[in-house]
Amino acid sequence: MIIPLVDLKSQYLSIKNEVDAAIDQVIRQNAFIGGKFAERFEDKFAKFCKSQHCIGVGNGTDALSIAMKALGIGRGDEVITVANSFIATSEAITQTGAKVIFLDCHPDTYNINVDLIEEKITDKTKAIIPVHLYGQPADMGPIRKIAEKYHLKIIEDAAQAHGAEYHGEIVGSLGEVACFSFYPGKNLGAYGDAGAIVTKDPEIAAKCRIIANHGRLSKYDHELEGVNSRLDGIQAAILAVKLNYLKKWTKKRRQNAYLYNAYLEGSGVTIPAELDNISAVYHLYVIRVPSEMRQKLQNNLKEKGISSGIHYPIALPNLKAYRYLGYNSSDFPFASKYQNQILSLPMYPELNEEQIRYISETVREVIS
Numbered sequence: 297m298i299i300p301l302v303d304l305k306s307q308y309l310s311i312k313n314e315v316d317a318a319i320d321q322v323i324r325q326n327a328f329i330g331g332k333f334a335e336r337f338e339d340k341f342a343k344f345c346k347s348q349h350c351i352g353v354g355n356g357t358d359a360l361s362i363a364m365k366a367l368g369i370g371r372g373d374e375v376i377t378v379a380n381s382f383i384a385t386s387e388a389i390t391q392t393g394a395k396v397i398f399l400d401c402h403p404d405t406y407n408i409n410v411d412l413i414e415e416k417i418t419d420k421t422k423a424i425i426p427v428h429l430y431g432q433p434a435d436m437g438p439i440r441k442i443a444e445k446y447h448l449k450i451i452e453d454a455a456q457a458h459g460a461e462y463h464g465e466i467v468g469s470l471g472e473v474a475c476f477s478f479y480p481g482k483n484l485g486a487y488g489d490a491g492a493i494v495t496k497d498p499e500i501a502a503k504c505r506i507i508a509n510h511g512r513l514s515k516y517d518h519e520l521e522g523v524n525s526r527l528d529g530i531q532a533a534i535l536a537v538k539l540n541y542l543k544k545w546t547k548k549r550r551q552n553a554y555l556y557n558a559y560l561e562g563s564g565v566t567i568p569a570e571l572d573n574i575s576a577v578y579h580l581y582v583i584r585v586p587s588e589m590r591q592k593l594q595n596n597l598k599e600k601g602i603s604s605g606i607h608y609p610i611a612l613p614n615l616k617a618y619r620y621l622g623y624n625s626s627d628f629p630f631a632s633k634y635q636n637q638i639l640s641l642p643m644y645p646e647l648n649e650e651q652i653r654y655i656s657e658t659v660r661e662v663i664s
Contacts, residue, residue: 345468352527356477428457559656
């Protein structure tokens with residue numbers, strides 16, 4: 297049995313006629329940059345996120361850096377985020393000229409440990425970027441209270457959490473700004489790079505749109521130096537089709553996660569923890585295994601035709617790119633420990649119970 301980590305081909309085949317027709321319309325109307333297809337998706341996704349404004353951009357990293365610039369974050373400022381994420385989160389901070397301040401993750405959820413935030417706040421701190429890692433919302437209640445107390449901005453890194461909910465509120469509506477990636481492998485993925493910024497604030501929205509489009513007010517009237525980061529028509533049309541299926545796909549992801557949980561119970565692996573009153577969307581299904589067993593497990597999975605991944609093998613502060621900050625791995629005990637234990641198993645809506653049982657049995661053979 298061959299089981300990929302992500303199966304984008306199966307997803308495409310299930311909606312092929314709609315996607316092909318959408319692409320054809322964009323080509324026939326020459327609506328390649330901006331235009332009505334981008335506008336339609338922006339309106340549709342803003343409503344999905346229970347928000348008022350959506351600005352389509354080139355990718356999720358641009359979404360973060362543009363949002364921060366729109367909030368006035370720049371040189372001399374500090375932004376707090378979690379130690380275990382993809383580098384896009386932290387490099388977007390430094391792209392604005394601000395300094396990234398890393399915090400360790402929560403030992404159970406892998407999201408930012410809210411108990412550590414206040415001790416890192418200084419008079420230079422301007423924002424907190426909680427990452428909704430693997431599709432599990434960060435603990436936004438305490439984060440919002442801290443942000444209000446210290447007058448900080450909240451920028452949600454929602455790149456892995458399209459449609460996730462926290463205490464009945466949808467991700468994308470929990471801070472001043474939320475930033476999404478539509479990289480092909482995401483729960484809502486384009487067929488190339490794409491991203492979006494979502495906000496309820498019209499002034500922030502207008503500023504983001506200007507920055508993303510060369511800082512211009514009209515074709516040759518530039519208010520400031522911006523960047524070139526726009527959602528193209530083809531990707532927007534594809535995303536609009538896929539958005540119709542996102543709730544259905546999310547339900548299936550959650551069902552698959554619970555099947556994994558049942559089949560892996562008592563196996564010796566640590567399965568994902570889902571907090572009360574939270575609806576995770578399982579962009580990834582990540583287990584923890586003893587570090588000395590991980591490579592053996594990956595090898596056995598591969599021999600059985602099962603793909604796996606590690607998200608992420610090096611915690612951000614431990615990367616060479618951040619040596620200049622002077623951190624030690626001991627400063628982030630959980631993120632540093634877990635980088636050697638985490639393993640992502642196949643997860644997508646098209647995965648069936650027979651495949652999940654086969655994967656789980658292979659895991660148990662090695663770990664139990």
